[in-house]
Amino acid sequence: MLGHDAGDDDGGPASFVGRNGELGALRTALAARRLITLTGPGGVGKTRLARRALEGAATSRGPFPDGVHWADLSPLPGDRLLPDTVADALDLADHTSRTLAEAVRAWIGARRLLLVLDCCEHLTAAVRDLVRDLLAAAPHLVVLVTSREPLGLADEHVLEIGPLPHSDGAGEALALFTARADAARPGPPQPWTPGRLAAAHAICVRLQGIPLALELAAAQLTDHTVEELAARLARRIGVLPAAGATRPPRHRALRTAIGWSHEWCTPRERLLWLRLSVFGGVFDEDAARAVCAAAPLRPEDVPPLLAALTAKSVVRRTPDGTGYRMLDTIREYGAMWRDAVGETDALRARHAAHFLGLVRTAEREWLGPGQRDAYRGIATGHQDLCAALDHYLATAPATAVELAGRVGFFWACCGHLHAARGYLERSLQAARPEDVDLRGRVRALWALGVTLLLQGEQDEAHRLAVTCEALAATDGADPRSALDAAYLLGLSHLLAGRPLAARIIADNALEARPGTPFDSPSRLRSHLVRVFALTGMGLFVDARAEAELLRAGCAARGEHWTRAYADYQLALICLFEGRPVDSAAHARAMLDGKRELGDSFGTALGLDLLAAARAAAGDEAGAAHAYGAGHAYWQAVGHPQRGTPELGPVREEFERTARGALGDQAYEAAFQEGVRHGHAQRTRSRAT
Numbered sequence: 001m002l003g004h005d006a007g008d009d010d011g012g013p014a015s016f017v018g019r020n021g022e023l024g025a026l027r028t029a030l031a032a033r034r035l036i037t038l039t040g041p042g043g044v045g046k047t048r049l050a051r052r053a054l055e056g057a058a059t060s061r062g063p064f065p066d067g068v069h070w071a072d073l074s075p076l077p078g079d080r081l082l083p084d085t086v087a088d089a090l091d092l093a094d095h096t097s098r099t100l101a102e103a104v105r106a107w108i109g110a111r112r113l114l115l116v117l118d119c120c121e122h123l124t125a126a127v128r129d130l131v132r133d134l135l136a137a138a139p140h141l142v143v144l145v146t147s148r149e150p151l152g153l154a155d156e157h158v159l160e161i162g163p164l165p166h167s168d169g170a171g172e173a174l175a176l177f178t179a180r181a182d183a184a185r186p187g188p189p190q191p192w193t194p195g196r197l198a199a200a201h202a203i204c205v206r207l208q209g210i211p212l213a214l215e216l217a218a219a220q221l222t223d224h225t226v227e228e229l230a231a232r233l234a235r236r237i238g239v240l241p242a243a244g245a246t247r248p249p250r251h252r253a254l255r256t257a258i259g260w261s262h263e264w265c266t267p268r269e270r271l272l273w274l275r276l277s278v279f280g281g282v283f284d285e286d287a288a289r290a291v292c293a294a295a296p297l298r299p300e301d302v303p304p305l306l307a308a309l310t311a312k313s314v315v316r317r318t319p320d321g322t323g324y325r326m327l328d329t330i331r332e333y334g335a336m337w338r339d340a341v342g343e344t345d346a347l348r349a350r351h352a353a354h355f356l357g358l359v360r361t362a363e364r365e366w367l368g369p370g371q372r373d374a375y376r377g378i379a380t381g382h383q384d385l386c387a388a389l390d391h392y393l394a395t396a397p398a399t400a401v402e403l404a405g406r407v408g409f410f411w412a413c414c415g416h417l418h419a420a421r422g423y424l425e426r427s428l429q430a431a432r433p434e435d436v437d438l439r440g441r442v443r444a445l446w447a448l449g450v451t452l453l454l455q456g457e458q459d460e461a462h463r464l465a466v467t468c469e470a471l472a473a474t475d476g477a478d479p480r481s482a483l484d485a486a487y488l489l490g491l492s493h494l495l496a497g498r499p500l501a502a503r504i505i506a507d508n509a510l511e512a513r514p515g516t517p518f519d520s521p522s523r524l525r526s527h528l529v530r531v532f533a534l535t536g537m538g539l540f541v542d543a544r545a546e547a548e549l550l551r552a553g554c555a556a557r558g559e560h561w562t563r564a565y566a567d568y569q570l571a572l573i574c575l576f577e578g579r580p581v582d583s584a585a586h587a588r589a590m591l592d593g594k595r596e597l598g599d600s601f602g603t604a605l606g607l608d609l610l611a612a613a614r615a616a617a618g619d620e621a622g623a624a625h626a627y628g629a630g631h632a633y634w635q636a637v638g639h640p641q642r643g644t645p646e647l648g649p650v651r652e653e654f655e656r657t658a659r660g661a662l663g664d665q666a667y668e669a670a671f672q673e674g675v676r677h678g679h680a681q682r683t684r685s686r687a688t
Contacts, residue, residue, distance in 0.1 A: 016052050017179065018164055018172030019045070025159055026053040030114070030142065031063060033157040034135055037145040040161035042329045043212030043254040046146040047118055049161060054114070054144075064142070066113040067679070074119035074328035075280035075383045077390075079126035084419055086130070088382075089115070091682050093415025093600040094638035097455040100418045101130070103638050108138040115141060119328055121148040128153060166201075166209030173209035174201055180218035181226065184311075199230035206233050206256075212329065213257035219313040220264055236260060258333045261312060270337070271297060272305045273314055277334030278347045281383040282323040290354045291347065323380070349395075352388035355381060356399070359406045366521045369558030375597045378410045382419075389423050397431035402440050404428075408447030413561065414598045415637075417451050424448040442471050442481040449488045454601065458495060465489035479513045483522035486510075490529035497645040499536030506530040518553055524562050531569050536646055540573045547573070564593030564602060571609045575650060580616035587613055600682070604633035607678070608651050615654035621670045623658040628674020629681065636682060 026049065029036045038046040054068050071089035076082060083100040094103040120127045128151045131143050145151060150158045166173035177200055182189040207213040220229055236256060262270060275292040288306055293299040309315040315324050338344050358381065362374030378385065385407060392400035404423040411420040424444055449464035468485035486509030493502035506529040517527045527550060534543035547569045554563035571586035587610035594602035607630030615623035659667045
């Protein structure tokens with residue numbers, strides 16, 4: 001549960017060096033205090049120290065049996081997305097209409113967990129309020145904060161983290177620098193002669209033992225010797241301070257190291273550095289090329305320049321090797337130059353256009369094998385998509401409507417309902433109606449309606465569905481708009497227990513616009529509503545035939561979302577027909593599809609069906625285990641078990657069957673083991 005994101009002082013890829021006293025003090029505080037704040041200047045190693053101290057803490061037998069949850073706040077430009085970021089860290093895909101802050105408080109409740117809020121200095125007031133509320137509401141919660149300043153709360157235990165010892169010629173700063181130097185220099189390690197060690201020691205003293213500054217300096221050894229680095233740094237900073245003399249502020253040493261790295265970059269590397277600072281989260285090479293390739297940089301120039309900045313530790317690879325990110329302090333330095341040269345507005349426009357293009361592509365590829373990668377790309381780029389929406393809200397609200405409408409369904413499916421609703425409502429309110437084309441307006445209203453349905457606001461969702469239907473009936477409307485309206489209106493009827501009305505809506509829309517199910521995502525979703533309606537009406541033969549047709553077509557195309565719901569229907573039908581083994585097979589297939597997309601709501605539904613199938617087949621212990629795993633996912637969704645009305649009685653019947661066969665004690669033991677397994681599954685899914 002300890003995530004991969006790092007703050008502005010992660011400390012780099014090499015092994016951890018020293019800090020035994022600070023590690024002991026932090027571990028002691030974590031065992032005795034509820035609010036601990038690690039303070040210190042940027043680059044001093046607060047984030048890396050916290051990670052080191054927490055290794056092994058998130059175990060069932062450890063001090064935090066409900067996990068260690070890490071929220072990196074460094075990419076947030078303001079406090080508006082603070083609750084969203086914390087909810088993501090908790091893996092809370094809340095499907096209710098309460099505020100996200102309320103959902104977070106309720107979800108933590110009586111759990112025994114550690115929440116790490118990393119890099120809080122630019123959000124001190126908002127974090128202070130959030131932490132105060134969480135600690136008051138959750139009696140067993142422990143919060144660890146890293147920041148350049150304390151929060152100023154009562155009972156806050158502050159541990160100030162200083163630089164590594166560096167005055168001694170054999171101190172921890174020297175050990176860190178020599179380890180980084182050996183890793184950076186190509187070829188076999190060179191012996192550390194007295195002359196090289198003396199130069200290295202001088203570098204450590206001039207850079208005040210700040211780990212990030214030392215790492216940036218060591219990265220220059222791909223092209224220079226230690227002696228050359230020491231001489232250049234001496235010219236920049238001046239003579240070494242005498243023992244006991246006043247030393248320059250530590251932030252100056254880090255600033256010097258960053259500026260020094262900047263100077264030693266080529267002009268084209270510096271240009272890419274400042275342009276990459278527009279990304280708030282993880283980015284890949286394609287994104288860097290799309291956003292940063294503008295005169296004088298050509299698209300083909302970006303990959304080698306990106307590799308050069310990575311070698312200099314300006315940019316870092318993500319742990320899985322598929323992306324890149326900048327540490328906060330280095331991003332700030334690039335942004336300063338970006339503003340100074342007047343590129344900020346153009347870069348933000350290209351950045352927003354890139355993410356709009358990414359979502360357009362995701363929509364086009366929804367029916368094929370690109371669907372899974374589209375969901376993952378949108379999940380990875382969540383913070384940058386929010387930045388793109390903020391840009392368009394300020395500069396082009398009609399384009400914000402388009403982007404929110406296109407990304408809204410993806411976000412609703414993978415748990416970002418609060419972000420989807422917020423941006424959809426804000427963009428629809430900000431844009432003048434005459435500036436938004438009919439297709440775009442229906443798409444946005446439709447996505448908002450789906451979001452509200454999943455949050456349990458059926459009446460408002462139904463009203464939006466009727467509005468979409470009326471707009472889609474306008475002369476010249478895109479046929480997809482009518483099918484989208486039919487899907488939303490039909491789904492609204494299904495969740496209200498009106499399958500006949502849902503069937504009529506779907507049939508009318510499909511018959512008025514002839515075609516095959518796979519002509520468009522809108523048509524396919526309307527066919528899915530028809531299958532759900534047939535099952536709800538008890539017409540199992542027809543429902544099974546149509547569900548199998550959809551499933552086969554999806555499998556042939558590599559589509560996951562609809563295929564998973566076709567398997568859901570087939571599992572339910574098989575259960576009603578007394579074929580529990582077949583039902584379990586379809587439930588497992590549904591689970592595979594939903595986990596591929598990161599859909600907690602769909603996974604919860606699938607686990608409930610798998611549990612019922614196991615109970616029907618006589619595997620009561622397996623049923624209790626699956627119900628427990630499903631409970632873990634329902635907790636992440638944030639509300640009691642939901643689904644179409646026919647699922648509720650099935651769930652209740654087979655839960656009673658399993659409990660009756662096992663007895664309360666054995667059932668609860670298997671159920672709790674399933675809960676633990678479900679939490680572990682969610683953690684693994686999040687990590688990948």
